[in-house]
Amino acid sequence: MNLPRLLAAVLAATATLAAQPAPLPVVTQLLTDRSGYELLGRLCDDFGGRLTGSPASRAAMDALVNELRALGLKPERQHFTMPGWVRGDDEVTLLAPLPTPRRLRVAALSYTQPHAPFEADVVDIGQGRDEDFAKIEVRGKIGLLAANTTVPRGLYEKAAVERGMRGVLFINREAGGQLLARTGAFSGEPLKIPVYSLAQEEGKWIGRLLARGQNVRLRMHTRSHCAQIETENLIVRFPGRTAEKIVIGAHFDSWDLGQGAMDNGIGLAQLFALAKYLAANPADRLRPIELIWYNGEEQGLWGSRHAAAVARKEPIAAMVNLDMVGYPLSVNACGDERLVPLLTRFAATMPVERLREGVKNVAWLASDHTPYQLDGVNVFTFGAYIDREVNRYYHDVADTFDKSDPKLIAESSATIGAFTLFLADASDLTATRRTPAEIAAVVKTHGLAPRLTAMGLWPLPPVPTP
Ligand SMILES: [Zn+2]
Numbered sequence: 001m002n003l004p005r006l007l008a009a010v011l012a013a014t015a016t017l018a019a020q021p022a023p024l025p026v027v028t029q030l031l032t033d034r035s036g037y038e039l040l041g042r043l044c045d046d047f048g049g050r051l052t053g054s055p056a057s058r059a060a061m062d063a064l065v066n067e068l069r070a071l072g073l074k075p076e077r078q079h080f081t082m083p084g085w086v087r088g089d090d091e092v093t094l095l096a097p098l099p100t101p102r103r104l105r106v107a108a109l110s111y112t113q114p115h116a117p118f119e120a121d122v123v124d125i126g127q128g129r130d131e132d133f134a135k136i137e138v139r140g141k142i143g144l145l146a147a148n149t150t151v152p153r154g155l156y157e158k159a160a161v162e163r164g165m166r167g168v169l170f171i172n173r174e175a176g177g178q179l180l181a182r183t184g185a186f187s188g189e190p191l192k193i194p195v196y197s198l199a200q201e202e203g204k205w206i207g208r209l210l211a212r213g214q215n216v217r218l219r220m221h222t223r224s225h226c227a228q229i230e231t232e233n234l235i236v237r238f239p240g241r242t243a244e245k246i247v248i249g250a251h252f253d254s255w256d257l258g259q260g261a262m263d264n265g266i267g268l269a270q271l272f273a274l275a276k277y278l279a280a281n282p283a284d285r286l287r288p289i290e291l292i293w294y295n296g297e298e299q300g301l302w303g304s305r306h307a308a309a310v311a312r313k314e315p316i317a318a319m320v321n322l323d324m325v326g327y328p329l330s331v332n333a334c335g336d337e338r339l340v341p342l343l344t345r346f347a348a349t350m351p352v353e354r355l356r357e358g359v360k361n362v363a364w365l366a367s368d369h370t371p372y373q374l375d376g377v378n379v380f381t382f383g384a385y386i387d388r389e390v391n392r393y394y395h396d397v398a399d400t401f402d403k404s405d406p407k408l409i410a411e412s413s414a415t416i417g418a419f420t421l422f423l424a425d426a427s428d429l430t431a432t433r434r435t436p437a438e439i440a441a442v443v444k445t446h447g448l449a450p451r452l453t454a455m456g457l458w459p460l461p462p463v464p465t466p
Pocket residue numbers: 251263264297323324
């Protein structure tokens with residue numbers, strides 16, 4: 001670079017620096033706070049994964065309550081019942097063509113029911129589309145489902161049941177023996193046939209045998225079972241001058257295979273850091289702030305569905321969902337163009353490096369903002385970065401605290417804290433809910449209907465007449 005150009009670059013950089021907003025006190029404080037990270041370490045290691053309804057989940061929730069009380073807060077338990085599921089010692093064993101049986105590396109999807117052990121042949125059902133099924137005889141067999149299937153969950157199980165199949169094994173998209181715990185049905189209805197996640201390497205092995213025309217035979221025995229459970233969300237409230245509240249939510253529950261350190265230990269920790277900040281910094285804010293740790297998210301958004309239903313008549317100015325928010329890159333209007341100017345105003349209060357990608361407007365589904373969004377509430381999420389070497393362990397045995405990053409939790413909590421305070425006092429925000437027609441327009445524009453329908457959340461139930 002020649003001297004004039006270098007000088008120009010330096011001047012431009014200086015101008016950018018000069019234009020940066022001054023750091024907000026909430027950002028400065030949360031950047032140096034390790035309490036969210038440290039709490040997460042205790043919850044992960046003392047209790048393990050927090051599958052809703054499990055003894056580990058209850059004990060971890062009690063521990064969180066105690067930690068919040070130690071901050072001088074009064075956490076409230078919001079009890080509800082939901083379809084629960086208890087993992088048992090499930091077995092899927094490869095019999096033929098091996099000389100000796102081999103127990104496969106599997107994890108049942110939630111709501112898979114117990115059944116007597118049975119043996120059946122395996123057939124490759126590709127991606128589980130109609131055209132895949134059309135080519136083969138599948139009745140009485142176990143289907144091997146490709147990792148890259150685009151058929152929504154629920155639909156491939158339904159297709160398999162209609163064709164008289166006995167079970168489905170879906171190959172994991174991540175390699176290295178990883179498994180993918182996930183729900184089998186957002187409806188909470190027991191699955192009609194067992195559905196399992198299968199380690200990629202074993203799935204490919206079976207696929208190669210089938211491609212060579214070998215007879216592959218398995219034994220399946222599911223001991224996991226469904227059970228109605230009582231559980232709770234946890235709420236901490238901070239006062240404001242109006243009734244219109246700001247809800248900041250994160251799911252507390254996780255899958256049971258690992259520790260739920262990332263999904264959603266990150267959100268659990270961010271919410272705790274925020275609670276600590278708000279407790280230590282009482283202020284005369286326009287709107288009350290409500291922090292909610294939800295349960296039952298993984299199995300079907302049960303906690304947020306309950307909390308949104310309870311709050312249906314209450315004025316909610318905004319709901320912010322914190323589900324695996326890594327280093328924040330953008331703040332997201334979730335499909336409502338009218339919310340973009342507000343977010344643009346917020347982004348202008350942040351130095352560029354705190355929100356590099358600024359404002360986005362992308363609707364996405366299947367986390368705790370969805371029930372609120374379908375109730376017409378203004379919902380926001382963050383676009384964020386989590387290292388690939390951490391992110392890859394999503395829902396796996398290896399989602400454990402050793403991968404947690406104190407810097408990520410502090411950096412994200414700082415931006416989330418700033419956004420929370422911004423929303424609490426923003427003048428151009430109202431708790432007016434979108435009408436059913438406006439909700440339908442967002443669903444249509446962003447092509448959400450097929451997935452919402454598969455989840456049993458679309459079309460919306462008719463509004464009850466008073
Ligand atoms: Zn999650």
